Every structure is written in C-alpha cells, then in structure tokens.
Amino acid sequence: MPGFLSFRETPGYLRVMTYVDHPVDVLIVDGQGTAHPRGFGIACHIGVLLNWPTIGVGKSRLFGRHETPAPNAGQWVPLWHPRTGVVIGAVLTTRPRTRPVYVSPGHRVSLDRAVAIVLDCCDGYRLPEPQRQADQWVRQVRSRVPGAGPLVPDEGNRGG
DNA sequence: GCGACAG
DNA sequence: ATCTTGTCGC
Numbered sequence: 001m002p003g004f005l006s007f008r009e010t011p012g013y014l015r016v017m018t019y020v021d022h023p024v025d026v027l028i029v030d031g032q033g034t035a036h037p038r039g040f041g042i043a044c045h046i047g048v049l050l051n052w053p054t055i056g057v058g059k060s061r062l063f064g065r066h067e068t069p070a071p072n073a074g075q076w077v078p079l080w081h082p083r084t085g086v087v088i089g090a091v092l093t094t095r096p097r098t099r100p101v102y103v104s105p106g107h108r109v110s111l112d113r114a115v116a117i118v119l120d121c122c123d124g125y126r127l128p129e130p131q132r133q134a135d136q137w138v139r140q141v142r143s144r145v146p147g148a149g150p151l152v153p154d155e156g157n158r159g160g
Numbered sequence: 161g162c163g164a165c166a167g
Numbered sequence: 168a169t170c171t172t173g174t175c176g177c
Contacts, residue, residue, distance in 0.1 A: 002165040009167070031166045041166070062166040097176075102166080142169095150167065150168050167168055 002062065005031055006042035013046050026053040026109060026117060028131050033114075035079055035089035035104035037063050047107020054106030055114040056089075057131055061102055066091045069100050074119055079104070090115050094122045101126065 013029070032041030033056025043056030064079040069091050079089035079102065089104030092115055103118050105111050121128030127135065142148040 005166055036166080056166085058166050060166065062164095 003037050006040075006045040009042060010045050010049065013042075014049065017050065024052070026055060027106070028055050028057050028118070028121070028128055029106055030057065030059070030131060030135070032056045032058045032062050032102060033089070033104035033106035035062065035064050035102055039088070041104070041106075043104070043106025051107075053108040055109050055117060056102075056104045056106045057118060057128060058102035058104075059127070061091075064088050069093045071097045073122070076100070076103075076115060087111065092118065094119065094128070095124065095126045098126045 009031070027043075027046065027050075029043035029046055031043060033043035033047075033054065035041065035056065035058065036044070041056055041058075041062070043054045047054035061079075063082075065082050066079045067077045069075045069077045071093055073094055073096055074092075076090045076092040078087045079091050080086070081088050089102055090111060091100045092103050093100045101118070103111070103114050105114050109117070118128050121130060123129050125132050
C-alpha cells in the first residue's frame, strides 16, 4: 500500500541493525523521510524507533511537486508539499545526466545537512555509496537464493 | 470519476 | 520490487 512501506520493511531494518557492531553516525534509508503524504516515511519511522539520525533517499518520487533540477552533480531543487507549499525534501542530481534522487530528513538531520551528507557519500554513481553497495549486495544474494524476493510479512521470508 | 502510487 | 531487449553517452 503506497504510503505504508515502512510497516513492511522496518522490521527487516531493525533486525539488521542488531548485527551492526561498529559506530554509525547516520543511517541512509532506502525510501522517503518527510517527503511523505503524512510527513512520516520509513526513514522517520526507523529514526524514531532507534532514536538515531536518519536520512531518506528515495530512488523515485512518492509525494510532492518539483521542477527539474539541473543535470549537474550537486544541483537540487526543493520538493514542495502540493497543498501547503512547505518544503518537504530535495530533488538532487548526484551524477551528471542521470535522474535525480529524492532526499528528505528522516530524524534529527536537517534537509540542508541531509543533502550535504548524501553528496559527500556519492562517488561517481547515482546512489550514495552505502546505499549503492547495500542495493548491489542484496540484489546479488537474491539472485542466488531460489524464491527470494522482497520481505512480505503475510507470506513470510520464504528463504529471502 | 481519474490519475498516482517510496520498495 | 522483477524481468528483458535495445539504445545512448561518456
């Protein structure tokens, strides 16, 4: 259900975090933060539950209106709430001539700092390195596990 | 009623 | 999210 992604994927994130045994400054979450119909996407959800700084980086748009950002790395335009006009995130070009990513505060991080951090984490690719490697790793593992797919509570993990 | 819809 | 052929630009 659009807008309720966090209820499906947050359990997985929390479980993975129990295995992390090194310092974490801030978490980059694959999805929206405040750029959400109710102002509370999965990045906010996880940040509050862990009481830890989080940034939401969506690979596509869920909510909000915006102009097209210049196709140069580092350029961004505000993502506005369609009715109130409040800025809820940033549409950021992280790699030249590549579609932008949707950055928004998750928890305890301002939008400006979120954009700066995401840019600092980008190393020539569209996604910030932590997210890029996680995406790549998961994709590869899934391709080697029969029947693996996204986590769906109702149907169990099915080996995924 | 129609279009939109994170992963 | 996943899959697949073809194409574009660096």
